Amino acid sequence: MTPERVLTGRYFMMGNEACAEGALAAGCEFAAGYPITPATEVANRLARRLPQVGGFFLQMEDEISSIAAVIGASWTGKKVMTVTSGPGISLMSENIGFAVGVETPCVIVNVQRGAPSTGMPTAGVQGDMVQAKHGSHGDYEIIALCPSSPQEMFDCTITAFNYAEKYRTPVFILSDAFVGHMREEVVIPEAETIERVYRKIPAQGADPQTIKGFLDEDVAPMPIFGRGFKAHVTSSCHDEAGKRNLIDLSSLDLFVRRLSNKILKHKEEITIVEGDYEGGDVVLVSYGSVARAAATAAHLAREAGLPAGTLRLVTVWPFPDHEIERMARTAKHVIVLENNLGQMYPYIKAAAARFADVSFLPPRLLGQIQDPEDIVSKIKEVVR
């Protein structure tokens, strides 16, 4: 690691720039993207910074080619990422399925904005939460992390790279325009204290005929290009050796289940949540930028003598249902807070409703995070 890769120090830094620095600290070597508000600062910084450490950022002709180039570069053994906002994710979706299907480590940053289609590019809305999970066709699992601050834009990006490498999968950072454009203190630690994970690859000189480079629930070694592994990489239904099989349904079943189980089997170690709900009859469940309002509201409520707690999801996919359930067993009321019309709410409700009363508090106006005073009023309403 050259010292320029990790800019150790304390900064007053924008979330999007912290994301780019997190990528560098994690070992990112190649990125590609297409300009889009409110994500451009990540790309701008990568374009300037990556060449300084021997990497490169390419601006492509569209988001489709951006993710395609990123996946191609990952197959050469590079750590890679792309960054965009909702419309870009829509364009990338088919290729994201390819990355899932051929088990390609890559990080996809979505600085979310408002509404379907063009919407309002500068408004922060958590509008693509379910798209991250179900945007591409077919059954599959994905990993997605939700940072709540510029510091977490740095930290979660490193975690995202490590998860991508460890589980050979695309990993989403689901940020939004609030966290992306927010400026706060960001501490970049010493390079040697940062954990960096590198994908497993087959042993040098391994007989190509014996390499099983796919469909292991405990993650197969990746037969990256250029090493003589003679990898056959196809997102058509294939077996452990990468050999296409378009005839047997048992092969299809194995293909889909193994890919999904690879993530689900390791769900516990992927899940990051932050709970502060001991003794709280009312628990506020939130993630990302909204979690900041939830934390303030819980503090205000406790000061007013109300038994309130919080549960913040950092990992939103795979969905942390066990952690939701554990929380719901101790709570009487669960209030779900999101800056959207209730995207994670049905999932949270499904996990919590057996044990607690679950309700949803949308923002007064989309793109305007819930006022902590409004949240306190809601807490009073449910405990009444």
Added chain:
Amino acid sequence: MTEIIHPLHRFVRPSVTSSTNCPGCGNGIVVQSILRAVDELRMDMDEFVFVSGIGCAAWIPSPFFNADVLHSIHGRPIAYALGIKMGLPEKKVMVVSGDGDLVAIGGNHLIHNARRNVEMTVICVNNRIYGMTGGQAGPTTPAGVMTTTTPYGSFENSFDISRLVIGAGASFVARWTTVHARQLTKSIKKAIQKKGFAFIEVYSQCPVQFGRKSGMNGSVQMMADYRRRSIQVEKAAGMTQEELKDRIVVGELVDIEKPEMVKEIKGIKARAMGRPQ
């Protein structure tokens, strides 16, 4: 009795025992031309990464070639190939796919990478129809052909693919037909060695779909038609548009030197890192 093994068999993935091509398909001629070029250049398959998209021609390298092969999704192989070239600039990256894949759904990546002049070889097998899905019209289908999606005859203007890629800025462009297997091999050898975006269009017969629908029937008739209509680029230079109507201009259409993107990037990196170039 001694077993007779094809001299190019060593380039074929051992697990592959059969072909998915229809009888009379031109794919086999393209396969042979590519492998002969590799053989004549005395290169090893490990010096290559092959990339394909979706469609009949995409099955030329995948799974046949015993090399690193990325069989990507519809329309995007050139974009994948760019990422691979960025990661492995010392390897030869070759895209093999069809006209529907590279020019219809993937046209944007074709022109932009020709513009970038990224060092890679792109072989576009032009059968002028969607074969795998059962004979639908594409942007290369000639006017009047009754396909499954143009039952009253195709009514759109068709692309001159090679001229499109020349216009976009590629540094090497050649066009041949499956009748010109030897010339094709020679051009593929040049394309592999070209320091820039090298594009080869190959007119290739699809007797099962295009042949039936255009009334040209079998592959022998289709190849005879290619031979009759083909005209060398040098001869065509002195002819009018009217005289060239329905002719296939074959040969090496462009072979120029110009800055190549991956090499330019190497220089930028050296500057950014404060190292002498």
